Amino acid sequence: MSLVASSSSKRRRRLSVHHGVSPGAGTAALSSPWASMNQDLIRLIAWQVLAGDLLDYVRFRAVCRHWRSTTDSPRGCGIVDPRFHPRHWMMFPEGHGLHPSHTKLHGYIRFLNLDTGRFVRATLPVFNDHCVLDSVDGLLVMHRDEDTTIRILHPFTGDVVDLPRLATLAPHIDLGLPGAFLPAQRCYYLRGVCASVSVSAAGVVAVLLALHRMGRVAFATSRDQQWHMSTWTFSYNTPLSFQGKLYMAGMSFDPKENSEIFQLDPPPQDHHHVDVVGSAGSSSLTLPPPKLVATIPTDNLARPIHLVECDSRILVTGYTDRSWSHMIIHRLADLFTLENPIPVTSIGDKALFLNNVRSMSVSSNGALPTVVGNTIVQASLANGSLTEYNLSTDAWSRPMDGCILRGPVFGPCCLIYHIYTCCIREYW
Template identity: 45%
Template sequence: MAINLLLLQSCSDPDTNTLLDQSRTQLVDFQPPPRPLLTEHEDLVRLIAERVLAGEFKDYVRLRAVCTRWRRITDCPRGRSVVDPRFHPRHWMMLPEGHRLYPGHTRLRGLVRFFNLRTGALATLRLPLFKRHFAMDSVDGLLLLQRDHDMAVRLLHPFTGDVVDLPSLATLRPQLTPLFHPVQERAFMQEIEFLQIMRQVCAAVSFSPDNGVVTAMLAFKSDRVPRVAFATSEDQQWTLSSWETQRPMAQILSHQGKIYFLKACRIWMLDPPQRLRVRSHEEDKTSSLLVLLPPKLIATCPYAEVGPPIYMAECESEILLVARTKDSRFEVRVHRLADLILGRSVPLNSIGGNSLFLWQRGVCVSSKAHPTIAADSVVMMHPSFDYLGQYHLASGTWSMATDGNFLKGPVPSPYTLIHHIYTCCDRFYWNKGEMYCRARYPTWGAKSKWRRLKDSVFHYIVSGRMRRDKYHDDGLDVVRFEPEPGLLIHLVDIKQHVHEIPVIIVGVPAVENLITASN
């Protein structure tokens, strides 16, 4: 109470009011000292952003989310995340769900899961494109998609949604038809083989951030068409190479825009297509032409030391070759391609604490991503082909990588993470949402209307006897027939008849006639 009276008395005093007015004027005119401008530290922020971006794309996104000023001075990935390799999610792999739940399945509600091969993190993304597309391959974390109704190829960044359009694969049909000389083979290719060839590919993509042009190469894994198709995002059609690749190809690997072929202990490298300037003397004009040069031999495996099967895989931006020794098929050796190019054969006992999953393609997984996967190990089929084994490079011993013999039949769920990762090594199972099983051929299920081979095709290796199968979804009778053990044949209902089914047998030059199987 006394303090309030004192304040009232001081306010009534004119001298006191003058002092208060002066103090108020000083408070109003007071301005805090200026903060150090961010421009003084922009170089430091950009340097930190480059270091973060070199490690993980999602960490870069979190860095830009700190404040608006950091977002202003750092490069935005939106709209350029495909053409600029810095923004590629190279450590992320689309994870197969199993149970034939392919990406875009209605039960998944448009959600697709991705697995980080370095940290083991999981990310669930909503990708509506999968309603009308399916994944052909994965390049540096980008998804190479094919549209259902027109076979258009699109390159998708799953985390930003950026898309780069490439020409339709249907433009390759006129170039592939002349390669099939007999009339029966041409009709067969038009109905069947064309789609099968288009889906057995290994893709390599190179980028030009300056002009935003994307160049893609598709190496066909089929021995019937051992060639490479190439195109850019500015082209209207794909171009088929005039030369053939080495066949049969044991392994194909895509690395930094190049394709590596492995055949008979020899490694061939294919560079991206080059744009050449061509001058026409008649019209006195200069035009550009995209040319793909044949692959060149770069290295030879130590044939006296290793034997088949030989695998190639990318690990820490290096290409590694994994093979069994000739002295013992239970011993596995790992070599650097860079050492083989220099003529050195030095086996590795360590691969940086990573593990290599090997089959149709190699997948490098850090031991931090999965605790049960031993560091510096190779996960591959055991030489006895009884189970999926894990070979330890340091000790030279084998152990079982996972429970369940999926070589003889489907593994019951729930699946282990090793099953999911190993399925990523086979594109045929990976994009269909099925776990790898050697005894079971993957199918599209509900999406078979667009993605199954046309005109009711059934493609397989016959079992050595003749029998009849009924397909209730198509109402077709398909006869399996094998003239010789192990012969790969295709059975197709080209034209429905009342009492007979036409069958074409390909793969044997002497058998080119149309064989009719009585119903």
């Protein structure tokens, strides 16, 4: 089955979300003063709504025909127009053995809004012949089984952008890696990715793939026929996608060495050349190595450190010393602009979920009662159970029951464990 069978079927796809508009409300709205609102005012309000959440914008457009015709539809441009990226939404692993294409799910996938705690279901039969590698700004980075094509999918509009086949990177795999000489094992090295997505003014989609199992980075655009692999290798931890770039914390096993943060930008869009159709293609593109943006003395921030986006800023978390008894947070912008940066003492209603593969921030509110604000959640180094570090009290909570390292933990009070699985791509 293809990702989108036809344009007509894509139009029929609808979210299983209650919009709060009763049947016939659109007709009634036509006779109300709201239906004759000034078009410029409608657009101004619509962009303010869109800045909060894409699905609120969809509901806004559904009020009446006038509002819908006055505002831009996200369908058809959900990927190439970054305004319509569902940034706050994360695919939610079901667990209990219910993988995305499981028959009991009937083609539905749940998504969690990390800011509001709301859940929605989307019909995505695509998982019958695709798997998801990563999620960037709410977009799904998919791998098609039959030909290894990488596809960017907008889960709420059905928009798709195709990228080259992942198999074009196979010749670049170092055969000295464990098991790399076996064709089946090579998929292991290519599927462990952290992706970033950027869009040019001309609507060209560019993607960086941090292949953390190889220590290398691949790059391609929607106009390319093959991926371009970095000629350099890099030891890094906790890659973070932020505004189309990749940020990485350099990995070192020497506790006395300073920690370093690197930034990797996508190459300029004018690198593109026309590959010969039907050939492997060749390119002179050289992906520049990551540039150093911050050096952190060990007496300011002890490893292990994590990078996490919170309120449109990059936060760097670590420990005050090697005893790992007290945690500390810095803004990345402060680390490379200030000589003596002041630590962040409060993150408000946010809770930071830290993992070596992905870290994220989640808002605490009534919809997610087990998430506590101003805390840091991570797996215990001792037994793999989740623990919370409270920034207000500078103290750790008791470890929660269950080891997250052995798989998802389920039970009547395990929502926080279930949310934590969003950090671990293998659970998807």
